[in-house]
Structure formats: structure tokens, C-alpha cells
Amino acid sequence: MPNANEPKLISGNANRPLAAAIARRMSMHRGLNVDLVDARVERFNDGEIFVEVFENVRGEDMFVIQPTSNPANDNLMELMIISDALRRSSAARITAVIPYFGYARQDRRTKARTPISAKLAANLLTEAGIERILTMDLHAAQIQGFFDIPVDNLYAAPIFALDIEHHFRGELGQITVVSPDVGGVARARELAQRIGSGLAIVDKRRVRPGEVAEMTVIGDVEGQTCVIVDDLCDTAGTLCKAAEVLTENGANEVHAYISHGVFSGPAIERISNSRLKTVVITDSIQPTQAVQATQNIRIVPTAPLFAQAIMNIWQGTSVSSLFAHETLAPIYEGMYALNG
Template sequence: MTAPRLKIFSGNANRPLAEEICKAIGVPLGEATVTKFPDGESFVKINENIRGQDVFIMQSTCTPTNHHLMELLIMIDAARRASANRITAVIPFYGYARQDRKDQPRVPITAKLVANLIVAAGATRILTMDLHSQQIQGFFDIPVDHLFASPVFFEHVEKIGMRDKNLVVVSPDVGGMKMAAAYATLMGSALGMVWKKRTSATTVESVNVVGDVDGKDVLLVDDITETAGTLINAAKVMRAHGALSVRAAVSHALLSPIAYDRLKGGEIDELITTNTIPVDPRGLPITVLSVAGLLGEAILRIHNNESVTGLFKVKGF
């Protein structure tokens, strides 16, 4: 019996990343028509035979979130109805992840709803990166491979010479302490935290800092930034406490117009992010690192039924 062939398809959310992944692992990007009708309805047609094949569908659910989510669901359904052997949804950025609990009366748990939709569409496996909260993996009733962007950030930090005794890794809020602690351990640096108070959905008032940043180079770490309010306010607090420089490492930069305006202020020396979603630097100090190699290697290992644990390791650790 012939082993299933590896097939990779992409929606319109982040086709350049899909093309980069395919180039990195030497697999051609599959032919598919992904467009929409004049009334906005999505239309998908897979233009090659995938019967019995190992199919990977690459789609970040970034802006416009609902449209890209529907593209993903329809592509999965098309692959299922075309008799694919296995369908892995590759979701570098998982939208709706911040709605992962009932924190007030009569609100949904949308992260779970989206997980249900993806499974119902026909996905048999998920490959994603830096979920907003670890428990989202449990929202799926299918296997989830959860990667981290930390190896990519680590290489960049070493390249620019930040990884030394003068570095302090800081979480811009209480919720990110576990992530910041992991980065601090990885980089052998001190750890700090900013305690913040949110005043609205778009504004944050940072209140105090825990840890010593006086005369230090600070690396703020977070998984998502949209308005950059948390990062900018944390950076202001860092500088007020004597930080020499402030950089931010954020896995998913969903930069809104408000975020670009705030970044122009210069409080952050460099925003380091990844290409899990398309990012336009717009002449600002924004460095976009590629996760194509990481995702590509994960795809190959999943296809060959190998462990992906080795992808969590960083050179020298």
C-alpha cells in the first residue's frame, strides 16, 4: 500500500508564510481556488487529487477574523469531502483565543466554540503556535501540536547581543508571568513584572514594577498585542525605573492604527514579532522573524509520525 503523500494548501490569510514553509521543506504548495462571491460568501475548490493523502491546510484566523475562519472551515470541509486521509489544520495564530472563559455573566466561551467548529468541519489534527492560554488545547477533541516561538526569539536576542547579565525579562501583566519566567530561564536572565490596571478595552494604566530594572536592558514578552497599550505603558514604567533600553518580543502582532500611533512615540526601542500573521513595519522599529522553518519541520514530523518535542529545544539548552 502506497503511503499517503504530503499536500499543503493555503487560505488567503497568510499565503506568503505558506509559500515560505513549502520552500523550506521542498514541497510544492497545493493548487486551490479560494475566493468569494460578490455577496461575500467564500468559495473553495481544491484543484488536484487528494484522495487518501495527508493534507495540511494553512490559515491564520487574523483580520478579517470571521472571513478567514470561514475560509478555513470550508477548506477543511472540501478536503474531507474529497476523501483526504488526514486533515491537519495549521493555524499559526488562533483567533478568539482571548475569549477562553466566562469572566462575566451571559458571555460565551468563543475559543471553545471555534474549536468545535473546526473539529465538526472535519479536521483530524491541529498545529498551532503560542496560544493565548495553554488550556485551549483541551478545547479540541483531536490531537493538538502546540509550538512556541521562543527558539526564534532566542536566536534574535543572541544575534543582537542582548543575552547577558544585564538583561531582564519582564511580563507586562500578571497573566504573562509564566511565559516571562520561561523566557528568563531560557536566557539565563533576571525576571520582572508590571502590575497594571485596565481602564477600558483599548487603554491600560500601568501602576508598578516588580523587580530591579535600573541600568538594565529590558525585554518585554507577551503573546498578543493589538493596540500596544499594555506594552507602551509597561515601557514607560521601565524607563521611569531606570531601564537602559526596552524591547518587546510578541508572538502575534495584530497591530491596529492605534498601535502604530503609539509605537511612533519611541518608548519601545524595537518590537520583535513573527510572521504568524502579516505585519507591515511602516518604517517603525519592528522586526519580523520567520517561523516558517519551525512550522515546516513540525509538518514534516507530523507527516512522518515522528515526535515534535525536539522543536521545543533551543541551541545550547
Template sequence: MSHDDHRRLKIFAATGGEHLAVEMCKHLELPLGAAEVSKFPDGEIIVKIDEDIRGRDCFIVQSTSKPANDNLMELLIWIDTLRRASAGRITAVIPYFGYARQDRKDEGRVPITAKLAANIITAAGANRVLCMDLHAAQIQGFFDIPVDHLTATKVFCDHFAQDNEMNGDNMVIVSPDVGNVKVANMYAGLLDSTLAIIDKRRDSGSEVVSKRLIGSVEGKNVLMVDDMISTAGTICEAANLLMGEGAKQIIAGATHPVLVGL
């Protein structure tokens, strides 16, 4: 990064992105952008930027996780505030992109809310979006602005590569469902391990009626990888199946621990 780029860069922390924004600033040796977020007595959010950002390259960090609606609305207000303060470019850093599971019409008379969220983020004034391990990769195409879709795969693989019991022939990478096979296969390649898949057959699009393991885990350490763990229902069901198939040890790795109810 050139001196001019460093000088023009500003990173701001929204309510759902404070920790990450602070760490980003430490890494880049930048001060955190000066701003205030407050609420009116009726709960309406107001954002005030306390420094000149005219022409600056601004990043606003905000996950739209729980409370999803409040965090999404705050993100929109941040973007609008930055735009009206004449920011040169606005990048929305959204590590966890809420509403990503509503990415298609899987039955009649339902919305595609992931597309709606993309539309309103763009309409608010964002010039670019940066996110991590989207639940559905095709959401990148919902935006009419550039999207940088990052993955935590290398971070996980670097961690497990240090443990001889969790790589190579000692380990099997398991995809807890068919939809995550591409990601699981990437892990298997990086860790030089074999791949297994849990195939789930559903009745009427909801109730799981049967599960079967494609591959072998007998006597092996297992790493199950997924983009998120929400209720943990899928992961727990998969773990029970793998234990029955003779797995030695089971570890679950997910980028986004939503963990509903905790």
C-alpha cells in the first residue's frame, strides 16, 4: 500500500463490526474512524461522522447477523451517511451476510430476500462489497456492484495442518450435505485428505427422511466443514451418523457460528 493510499483510507466500525474493525486498524496501523452511533427514544438509529472524509476511501464494517434487521438497517444508514459526507468510495465489509439462506424460490409465493438485501445496499450508495464465505456463492451475482468474496479455508487449513492427526491419511473431510461438496473438496485437497459426503433425501422439501454416507470414516479423524452453524441440527445429525460409521474423532469447523439460542 502506497503512502497516499494509506493516507486516504478510513475504516469505520458499526455496532456489529467493532472487534473486526479495530483489528483491521491495528494491522494497517490506522486510527479507527471517528463516528458516533446512537438511538432516538423510539429506537431509530442515527449515525454521525466526526471527521472530514471528503474524497476518502471509506470502509464500513458490519455483519448483518443477530439482530439481523437492526444491523442491516444500521449498515444502510452508515452507507448513506458516508455518501452524503462525500466519501470518495464506500466499501461495505459484511463478514456475515444475513438473509443469505433466502437466495431462491424453493416454493411458491416466497421472496428472494438475499436479492432484496443486495438491492438496498447498492441503492444506499455502496460502491463495493466485501464478504466472507457466503451461504450461497451465487449471491455475488445479486449485486450490480463489485463483490469480493473471501474464504476462511486457508485459515482453517493452516490450523489443522499443524496437527499430524488432523491431516493426510489420518483424516477424512466430510461435507454434511451435498450442497457443500465443492468447499469440502477444497479442504481435502489442501490437507491431502480423502473426502466423504452425507447425502440427505428430503420429503416435500423439509423433513429429512433418510441419510447415507458416501465414503468411509472408520477409524479416522473427521473434520466436518460448513459455512455456518445455525441451530446445529445438521451438524449434530451428521455427527451421530459418523459415530455410527466408526469415526474416531469428529470436529466441526464453520466460518459463521450463528448458534441460534445461545
């Protein structure tokens, strides 16, 4: 049943520009002014996090917007402490909006005596009083099962499909979607089906974590515009090497669509000097000045998607409807005319 009160948004410090953009989009939807709840989230001199909420939230449907990106531990603690403050202030329901869920790559035991940190993070968030999770492109779909509360996992693929149709108008017949590894084939196939393109795979062999020894292209990319799709890019080693291998196999151009631009260490320098013509990321992680200044990196907004998902959760309507092109396209109507 729809809530009688208006939904209320509160943000941590991880990505305040995205939180503000979501509030603006919700204001447009509601025809009412939706502001972020007035609060302070700061640190004492010893690094401890302190939260104070300056507005009454008793009986309210609260949405806490906070990706757990770098610094992952600080942002995760911020999210939990904000949730605890809201719970102790008698909020009716607390939904964590986590555009990027950190620790997601630690979703299984890869060797003896190692943790499953994604499960631990799920337990901590639940114990902090969070009753629902809204996130995007979890690194592994089974992470939804780590939570004993509802998890809505949105997908960037529908947004990417709209962006590709706009920027490659008239050239869709020459596009091949590429998975940078065997594990990402399902993600690449979904995008390929959305835009009606072919599919190829770059098979990689690692000698050690973060270092690729050999890559082989499975599929014909001769004369094609290749679009690599992946859920995240960390140091960009695999991504840049894949672009090089695809070019050597006859690809005319190589572009990449990445849900989460983590961009650690040498990532920006590698992308700047790579064969990649463009790297398109979302704003799930707040882009640094270096990312914004890199000429071949472009950012697509997620605020329209998250704003509508929050509205659907608040109203008790379907979130999965946002996976459909006919539902998402009107939400982004005019967006690409402005961006492109």
C-alpha cells in the first residue's frame, strides 16, 4: 500500500551530487519540493563518525543514499550510523539506496581461510536497522541472497542501450557487444539483445590477481565497432588490454560501457593512453576531478532511474518494470538531446 507521507531522502558524504540530483528528479515527478533531510555527517578528530538529524523523521519512509565506494569502510560505517540514528528517531521504514555496493567482489571463498565479506556487510547493514536495499548492478547476482531483507537490484544495461542508440544512430548494424571475460557473458548478451547486435567474448588467463597473461577473442570482430560492457573497472588493466586485443583482431573502434567507475591506481592514465575511443560510466560513484577531466571518459546519469525506483518502492509498485525499454525511455526523454 502507498505510504500516506511523502518519501524522505537523506545522504551521507559518499556521493552528495547524486543524492541532490535524485531529489531534483523526484521534485519534478511529485510536483512538490523534495529536499534532502537536513543533517550533519562528520568526523571527530580521531576519525569517529557522528550523525545528527535536524528534522523530525518519526513515522517517515526514509531513503538513505550512500554508495559504499572508496573509502569503503568509512562510507559503510556512515551508512550504518545514519540508519541507527533514523531507527532511534522512530522512522517507519529505512531503505538503503546503495548505487555501488562495495565488498561485492568478496562474494565467495576463493581459497582456504578467507572471508565472505559481502555476506558480513549484508549482516551489518541489516543489524543497523535497514529494512530494504536498492542498488545497481551487483557484481554477483547471488549477493541478493546474502540479505534477509528485500533487495532491488537495478541494471545499467537499459540506460546503456538508450545511450548507444543515441550515439551510434545509423551504425547499430556494425556494433558487436563484447564481454571482457567468460563470467560477464550474460551481461553482454542482455545488452546485445537490447540493441540487436552481435556478441563476442575476450577469454583471459591471469597469472595473478590484477595481472593478465593472455587474451583470446572468441567471435568475429573484423571491421566492427566493439562495445565492451562490464559491471566495474578498477585498475583498467583488463579493459585496456581487451581493447588492444580487439584492435589487433580487426575492430575499427573500441568503446566501453562500465556500470561502476572504481578507477584505482593507474586506471585513469591507462585509459587516457589506451585504444579505447570512449569509456562510458555511470555516476554511481562520485567521479573525481581526474575522471571528469579525462577526454575519453563520459558519464551518464543514474538519478532518473533511482528517483523513479524510489517512487515505485514508496508507492508499492513494480521496480522491475524499469528494466523495460518502453518504461525507461520516457524517464530519460530529452536527456540525450542535452548530453549529446
